[in-house]
Amino acid sequence: MPLKRSRPQTESKFKDAVLDLVAESGCGALGVNAVAQKAGADKVLIYRYFGDLDGLLQTVADQQSWLPSIDELVESIQFSAQDVADYLSMLFNTIVEHIRSEASTLQIIRWRKASSNPLTHHFTQEWQALWGELPSRITEELDEAAQTAWKHACALMSLLAEAELNDEQVDLNCIHVFANDLPPLKVDA
Known part of the structure; x- marks a missing residue:
């Protein structure tokens, strides 16, 4: 029986993976394969959930406040x-x-x-x-x-x-x- 995926949980893993990769190695480390590997999820889901890597990055950016108000x-x-x-x-x-x-x-x-x-x-x-x-x-x-x-x-x-x-x-x-x-x-x- 295949494992059941939770879209919100997988999306969260991808978003966390983006921030972790950036924190560890900077923006140069960002790529579909690297994010998927860090998240422990299939890279196809990045395309399905976010359209592409930039869509994922935009989602992360929109949900993140980088500076104090x-x-x-x-x-x-x-x-x-x-x-x-x-x-x-x-x-x-x-x-x-x-x-x-x-x-x-x-x-x-x-x-x-x-x-x-x-x-x-x-x-x-x-x-x-x-x-x-x-x-x-x-x-x-x-x-x-x-x-x-x-x-x-x-x-x-x-x-x-x-x-x-x-x-x-x-x-x-x-x-x-x-x-x-x-x-x-x-x-x-």
Whole structure:
């Protein structure tokens, strides 16, 4: 008597296999055969359930949140309105540590420039949204010039964070240098 398959269970195995392969070896390890082998399931089921490998990767990407939400990020950091450099450092460290804590996310940021697939595309959209929306969220009560200065600072922070996560040499003291020119944020008492 043949074994009865459970589609939801098999789909879950495929999705877990994708994340495991990415965490272990990066996006270059992804292929139908590798995913099927890691999942312990027939590769034909990838085509049946997801259409193709990109369909599986898109499903994984759609169900995965790679970064903290802006609310989580902002609410996790306590700061003094005058302590702009420390606030920027805390933002930087919170985002970097969040990504480093999840091996698949760390690999995806490292592979996103070299491998174009639904995982890297989705991560890139999430990354750009975070850094694009963050300045507006933290500067809601500031004037336009201050908001623009913070927008530029967040763009620089994005570049620094990506460099740091790709093991490039980064002088984090530059955060304090450009923080000197930023207007203080307003803090709710």
